[in-house]
Amino acid sequence: MLYLLLLLLLSAVATPIFMWLFLAQVNQRVRADLIDEMADFQAAYADWESDQVRSVAELRQFVDEFLAKTVPQDDNFLIFTIDGTYYRSNPQVLPAIMQPSSKLMGYWALQTQPLSGERTLSDPNIGDILYLVQPLELEGDVRAVFISAHATRGEREEALAGVYLFFWVAAGVVIVAFAIAWIITGQLLAPVQKLATTARLVSESDLTQRIAVKGSGEIADIANTFNDMLDRLQSAFVSQRNFINDAGHELRTPITIIRGHIELLGTVSREQQETLDLVVDELDRMSRFVNDLLLLTRAEQPDFLQLEHVALPAFIEELFQKVSALADRNWRLHRPQSGDLVADRQRLTGAVISLVQNAVQHTRMGDLIELGAALSPALNPTTVRLWVRDTGTGIPLSEQERIFERFARLPNRYRRSDGAGLGLSIVKAITEAHGGYITLSSTVGVGSTFTLVLPLHPSLRLPSSVQEASAPREAQ
Structure with missing residues (x-):
């Protein structure tokens, strides 16, 4: 679709330029026709004048004969003025702009030197006027003027009609070609799309997805290699x-x-x-x-969780009673007023206690450790947040992704850890088994906040797009 819009945009830009160039060519061709008519007249006038000395009466007769035997092209006008006034034209009916009493006619009649020009008009029935002016001398004096003029409306209408026809035909061809290309490309790239879909479905706990391979060729080879x-x-x-x-x-x-x-x-x-x-x-x-x-x-087995209804206020109160005796810290509780979720009470208790033990190991006496829970209507009306916040050593930004990996351990300036580096990976596994995710916000020397974001029911698994948008790892 982006390519189609880009093509239409380029067409919208190119069409006026093409029309301008096309009309310029039309004007150039019209000027060439006027020059040819002027050359024919000059040749006839030179033959007539060379025979003998001519009078004005004989000039009038020459003009009458010339106009009688000359048929101008469409929208062309052959005009003669004698002694500064309009004499005769072919065709005889002239547009208003070229009437005998008009300013343009008076301007032409007074010319004493050859002249070419263009008069732009606002009248859509005429268009612009392209003209050539040739003064005629008798006995050394300018006694008459020959004007070859052309109204551009007809030529331009024909040209524009051709441009519009070309544009619509080209647009139709492009749309049809794009539709055919879209269908063919879709068929060619269908295995690639299936490959991408399968890749998104693959996880450490589900590697059973495969791509159905049909036919042969490069795409089939890629699918077989992926499988x-x-x-x-x-x-x-x-x-x-x-x-x-x-x-x-x-x-x-x-x-x-x-x-x-x-x-x-x-x-x-x-x-x-x-x-x-x-x-x-x-x-x-x-x-x-x-x-x-x-x-x-x-954690990867389907019977890992033993689900039950958990009243969030009572659950967080019970957790706080358990963890507040772990160490001499400035304990704080953020207790929600209401809220229920479906979860494995024992697994969730173990995950939160593991986070609290981690906070205890990275804080000293008197440091703050806050345990809290809240529903998240702003983030998602079907989610609940459980968090453990401390004012301990904090975690470097470069380590904030790695600590959730198995056997990952950070140096602790306050005490030696007896763990094997599996605590946070277990917390992550329990959270993901509930259909949620864990986030970390930490600044060195300020403290850390671990947050479990859980759906109210594990069947309401949070989509990956929500997790990515709502779970930044950067320190705040």
Whole structure:
């Protein structure tokens, strides 16, 4: 459609230029005709004058004979004036602008030198007047004037009719050609469109989409190559998922056995007890790591969420009671007046607590940590926002995308983190399983705000366009 509009715009610009050039050629041809008529007259007059000395009476007779045997072209006028006054013309009926008493006729009759010119008129029935003037001498004195004039209306109407016909025919041809090209291009690019659609549908949790390949050729080769790539990706993701799942289950058993044997040990020395405490602490950390891995693999399963109706005010109040005892911070609650959503209460609780623990690790005593929730009628009437805001160290802009990746960890100036870098990736997985997305606004030295944007029901998944428009990563 853009190309059609561009073509129409170029046509709109080119048409007046083409018309101007075409009319200029018409005027040039008319002037050439006038010059030819003037040359014919001059040749006839030279033959007549060369025979003998002529009188005015004989000049009148010559003019009568010349006009009688000369047939002017359409819209051409052959006019004679003698001794400063109109004498005769062919055709005899003249336009108002060239009447014997008109100013133009008087102007012509007084000329003593050859003259060519154009008179622009406002009369649409005549157009412009192109003319040539030739004074005639008898015995050395100018006694008469011959005028060859042309009214341009007829020529220009014919020219404009041709231009308009050409324009409409060309426009029709262009539109038909564009329609045919549109259809053919659509058929040729249909596999490419299917390729783009399939690419948009592909995600880490759904690699089953494929392009139906028909026929052969370059487009079919691209589609086959794309399908082969998806096969390899799906195989790699399935292998990775199975490995993580199997490794997680295999690791849980020895961890449980080792912990059980440690708990069965009897009385030990102080040094041995310190070693056992260290081993138990590492076993707990590894157990949490294994559980996190298994949680990430289960997040892609359809039964990952156990949905129920959640009253937002009571839910956020309950969360605040749990997290406010985690550390000595300046805790603040933003409690909504009303609101309900359908969600997995336990998963959502774990996601928010993980964000709060992250805020605790990057703040000091007395720093602000705010937990809040609100419906989002301005953003989307079917969404709710849960956020955790702190006044801690903040996150560099260059790291704000990476921290949501698995095993991503940032240096912490306040305390050593015991996690494996899976916390935020788990929060993201839980949020996306609910059909929502997570946003981050952070400034180094000012603090960070993590916001979970969730639909009121997971079936109302937020479109990617909304997520991209509403989830900027830049620091505020």
